[in-house]
Amino acid sequence: xxxxxxxxxxxxxxxxxxxxxxAWHAALGDLVTPDDDVVELVTDKASFNVPAPVQGRLxxxxxxxGAVAPIGAVLADIEIV
Amino acid sequence: xxxxRILNWGLIPYEIAVARQxxxxxxxxxxxxxxxxxxxxxRTITLGRTFTPESLLTPRxxxxxxxxxxxxxxxxxxxxxxxxxxxxxxxxxxxKRAGIELKxxxxxxxxxxxxxxxxFGIVATGDDNRRGVWVGARKIASIxxxxxxxxxxHGMAVNVSNDLLDFQVMKPCGLDVRMTSLKAExxxxxxxxxxxxxxxxxxxxxxx
Numbered sequence: 001x002x003x004x005x006x007x008x009x010x011x012x013x014x015x016x017x018x019x020x021x022x023a024w025h026a027a028l029g030d031l032v033t034p035d036d037d038v039v040e041l042v043t044d045k046a047s048f049n050v051p052a053p054v055q056g057r058l059x060x061x062x063x064x065x066g067a068v069a070p071i072g073a074v075l076a077d078i079e080i081v
Numbered sequence: 082x083x084x085x086r087i088l089n090w091g092l093i094p095y096e097i098a099v100a101r102q103x104x105x106x107x108x109x110x111x112x113x114x115x116x117x118x119x120x121x122x123x124r125t126i127t128l129g130r131t132f133t134p135e136s137l138l139t140p141r142x143x144x145x146x147x148x149x150x151x152x153x154x155x156x157x158x159x160x161x162x163x164x165x166x167x168x169x170x171x172x173x174x175x176x177k178r179a180g181i182e183l184k185x186x187x188x189x190x191x192x193x194x195x196x197x198x199x200x201f202g203i204v205a206t207g208d209d210n211r212r213g214v215w216v217g218a219r220k221i222a223s224i225x226x227x228x229x230x231x232x233x234x235h236g237m238a239v240n241v242s243n244d245l246l247d248f249q250v251m252k253p254c255g256l257d258v259r260m261t262s263l264k265a266e267x268x269x270x271x272x273x274x275x276x277x278x279x280x281x282x283x284x285x286x287x288x289x
Contacts, residue, residue, distance in 0.1 A: 013182025015209075022130050037229055040130070045212045046157040046183055047130045049229040 005054045007038060007076040009069050012048065019043045020068050021075070030058050032078065039075055056080040085288070087281055090120035092165060095127060095152050102234045105173045109232045115179065117284055118171040118236075119277050122163035124247065125150040129158035129225050131255075136160040139250040147250070156235035158212075158225030159255035166243035166264075168276055170236045170284070177231040179288075187212065187224060189287050190237045194222040197239070197283040201267050213254065214239070219261035223254055239263070239280075242270040 009019055019041035026038045037049035038058070052058075056078035063069050063076075090098060098120055105116050126137075126149050136159050137144070141151050149162075163169060170193070176186055191207030194214040198205045198221070205214050205221060214222035222239040240262035248260045264270045 013184055015184040020131075040155070042130045042157050044157070044184065045187060045224050045226065047155055047227045048183070049227070051230060 001059075001079060002056070003080045004059065005052075005056060005078045005080055006074045007050060007053060007078065009041065009071050009073045009075060010048075010050060011071055012043065016043050016071065018068050018070050019048070021063055021065050022047060023065055024061060025049075026058050028058055028061065031081070032056065032058055050075070052078055054078060054080050084114050085285070086114050086116040088116060088118045089277060090118055092121045092123065095122045095125040095150060095154075095163060098122065098169075098171070099154070102171055102173060106229055106232050106234050109173050109175050110230045115175060116173040117281070118173065119280065120169050120171070121165050121167060121273075122169060123150065123165065124148055125152055125163045126160060126251065127152050127154040127156070127163065128160055129154050129156045131157065132159050133255055136252045136255045137250070138252065144250060149250070154225070154235070156225035156227050158223070160251050161223045161225065161238065161253055162247055162251060163238055164243040164247055166241055166262075166270075166273075168239045168241050168273075168280060170239070170280065172233055172236050172284070172288075174233045174288075175231060176228070176233060183228070186233065187226070190224055190226075191222070193280070193283050193287045194237060194239050196286055197280050198263070198266075200279055200283070201263060201271075203263070203266050211254075211256065216261055216266055219259050220253065220256075221261050221263070221266070241273070241276055
């Protein structure tokens with residue numbers, strides 16, 4: 001297996017400690033790039049899309065749709081290609 | 082002052098406005114100028130990302146029969162309603178470039194409506210827990226946004242002269258709340274061209 005990178009819940013600034021995972025826009029094995037919104041988070045009337053940090057394949061999803069995650073949590077692993 | 086484009090799309094179907102916003106989001110991601118869009122929509126009920134079926138008090142088939150378009154939306158928030166006479170603002174803003182945090186941005190959107198309403202002598206407030214803009218316990222503006230690569234889309238809808246009876250088919254934003262409008266609070270319907278001009282000024286005052 002190639003080197004792994006992680007998609008993490010980004011720091012959204014003051015006053016936001018957790019987010020809900022609204023939707024995964026990619027499935028396991030999909031090729032994702034920094035131009036793709038891979039996962040959508042919702043918090044406080046905002047839907048926030050997170051792209052892949054690097055180009056690679058979505059290898060593992062750690063937190064599923066509907067779950068709540070803190071800032072900094074690892075949402076998924078990406079195998080760098 | 083930061084450079085910002087202001088566009089007026091007039092009365093435009095909701096889904097066309099969403100598609101056009103997404104094109105502008107790509108442009109702003111590619112370092113295009115931040116853009117503020119003004120528009121109005123035909124009677125449309127939109128279901129946001131945290132939509133709960135209990136927020137619709139009327140079956141969807143009945144809503145369509147009553148002349149509403151019902152559209153899912155990738156903005157944050159629950160259900161809301163658009164109609165002619167309601168001023169909709171869609172700021173397409175690169176938050177990272179502007180140095181604005183997410184919650185701060187939501188607050189600033191509320192401040193724009195508060196500043197705008199102050200011009201009519203109406204005292205309105207924001208609410209960090211419920212979001213939106215309120216005149217006493219009555220809600221006058223609703224907020225729901227999307228963000229892609231730190232660029233915002235969707236935005237805020239301010240009731241100006243739209244028919245408030247339309248809101249009876251739903252619990253706006255999932256809340257048991259009474260809606261109000263500028264016309265209801267101020268006593269008569271203002272001229273929409275004047276409304277666009279005043280709202281543009283308020284927006285630039287808060288973001289400039």
